[in-house]
Amino acid sequence: MVIEVHNLNYSFGSGALTQPVLKGVNITIQKGEIVLMTGPSGSGKTTLLTIIGGLRQASNGSVLILGQQLVNSTDRDKVKIRQQTGYIFQQHNLLKSLSALQNVCMTLEMQYDLTEKERQNRAERILTAVGLGDRLHHLPEALSGGQRQRVSIARALVGQPKIILADEPTASLDRQSGHDAVEILKQLAKESNTTILLVTHDYRILDIADRVVELEDGVVKAVQ
């Protein structure tokens, strides 16, 4: 199992203002599986994703990611998980002073064993794969929304992560570019057997999933 969450509770605030968001979440995802998660706004999807991605600290239940327990984990453990996870954000979150190529390279600059040339080649290859071979040196502001999101997908994939976590990656895209983007994501992920957990409200892209779950009232339910 790549992702194993058991009985996870999470609340915001403290004392009388405590607001429980996750109330005993259970979800297990296998290697190479593509899982889509839907659910009403405010149900805690982003919260769950940030816990799984090692961005937020959970303090009870069990969150096993790639065999690493994240509940009450150290910063060092969380950083290790972050480095093996490709995160795709709702907004593209590209660095606005860097070109598409440089943005993608940022993922690789954490590994010191590659040369500059190797990093550039890998980034170039993945950008070409997402159809941006002719936009390598454009700044984000000179790209369309769909192109930006594809750069962001390339950035998440270039490090060959074991897991991709995506938070409404198509929300700011029109129907066609949204569908293109996830189609590319699916295709590249399947090639490298990468696990994907993707949060979406977008029912037009449900067809890429192996499985769809719903987060409601703080628990995860399967959807047929």
Next chain:
Amino acid sequence: MKFINAWYFPARLAWRQLIHDKPKLTAAISGVLFACVLVFMQLGFKDSLYASAASMPLKLNGDLFLIHQQSEAMWRPTQFKRSELMRALGHPAVVEVAPLYLSLTTFKAMDTQVKRTLIVYGYDPDTDLLDIEAIRKMKHALRIKDNVMFDEYSRPEFGPVRQMLEAGQNRTEVNDYKVTIVGIFQLGISFAADGNIVTSDLNFLRIFPNRSANDIDIGVIRLHPDAPIAQVKKELREQLNDFVRIYTYEEILEHERLYWENTAPIGFIFNFGTVMGLIVGMVIVYQILFTEITNYRFEFATLKAMGYQHGYFVRMVFASALILAVLGFVPGYLLSNSLYYLAESQIFIPMLMTPDKIITVFVFILFMCAVAGFLAIHRLKSANPADMF
């Protein structure tokens, strides 16, 4: 390799972010440049003050020097009896002693007739108390009644003395006493006086009728060439009265320097100016780094979510500070260089751009930017990835 990459990558990102926003980069560079120029000017004026103040003692030609213990600095000496100096002759290592007389007084410019203050030095020309070749050559002329020599490095308000001498005009008044300028030498002015005149001891007493040959300002002692100066100094110390101080050549230079640094408020003013320049520069750089971090906090949070750690961002902030320091220092140095030149040609204060001054200012600017970076780092805490998405 690992260490280099750990700094190279954040520095490169810092650089890319800095050049992305040109107006802000310009503002930051101007801030550093401003601090840089301010510090260069303060140090320049300070050094030239000290160098100038030391130009006379630097030329003193002797092994040991006597001054009254109440003499704070050479330009305002307290006189003591010549007999005190003569007593030093009793020591077997002493070859020669000679009195130096000096006084501030007015000099009437030959062209404008305006009176300004300068210092008059008087000593027996045969003793060569000042080690200046031009004066040595004129020792016979200086012996003649009412003949004096004029320091060419005096401020221009005293008139174009060299040209007037060449044109045959050489009579003027010093302390309302008519003298003849018979030659020119080069010494340098201090903040105490705007010019210098050298003459013989006898002429000095003519110019200052109320001074007596028995009341001297500085006593110069010459020893046998192989005499141990420190040892002789110690022995003389025991023989002479307590009201005179005995200095070696190095000590009398130090005595002058310390006066300007500590006793006179001037040293403090320059140090204060330097510190103020650095603080202003630091505040500007801090402000820039702070807004930079604030503007980029989403990007930092994104990088954190990708697995970048706190240390990376700390290195990035310091790299930004360093880049700003260098980018501001280079034009700051060039501008200061021109200002030094301007100061030298316009107000006749020698300002030297020495390597140690360049290094000092660069270290100051680096330090200033590093402190600004250090203060700005706390702002990084606001980039928490969990609360950004």
